[in-house]
């Protein structure tokens with residue numbers, strides 16, 4: 142149930158991951174006045190900025206980080222979400238103890254009830270796998286009182302939903318969604334946000350196709366007959382309740 146008290150945190154490995162994979166869901170939170178925060182673990186300056194490396198010979202990683210940050214910031218504003226960059230570097234993106242504790246503190250300080258992040262099997266993108274696994278670890282540590290005791294720990298493990306890895310890599314990633322969110326009403330907002338990522342101009346076409354493909358799935362499930370665009374997720378934890386949903 143989405144309410145004004147809902148707090149969603151999206152943790153993505155690179156600059157545009159949050160927008161391409163769950164920008165519509167974030168926009169829905171913005172429209173309904175839920176609180177949304179994005180964590181960029183890196184800017185994707187090495188591995189997800191090939192057009193800048195090709196078109197601007199001599200460009201530095203620092204210059205690319207600035208460009209990618211401006212893009213990510215612009216898109217986050219359109220979606221109505223706060224955004225913070227951890228700037229851990231990418232390709233390879235690695236977590237040691239200190240970085241894991243930084244991530245744990247960020248989760249505690251925001252206090253999300255819901256966390257969206259990468260599916261933990263993504264052979265074509267090891268940074269995504271690394272972040273997905275680190276987020277699961279950090280969500281656990283965020284509930285352990287003796288870890289970083291100067292920051293209040295969470296009362297319960299947040300609900301974690303994995304967003305879709307590269308659709309074309311599904312035979313390898315085995316991503317099998319069990320949640321579809323109808324984002325038709327905010328689709329143009331998502332597209333406007335995606336257009337901010339000038340470095341990855343292909344994202345708009347790719348994710349229009351993927352959104353339509355998952356929208357078709359959502360319609361075929363029976364209770365979303367008007368759904369044109371959907372974003373798929375996989376629940377990490379099983380549902381427990383008094384009713385079948």
Ligand SMILES: [Zn+2]
Pocket residue numbers: 154155156158185189266269
């Ligand atoms: Zn990425």
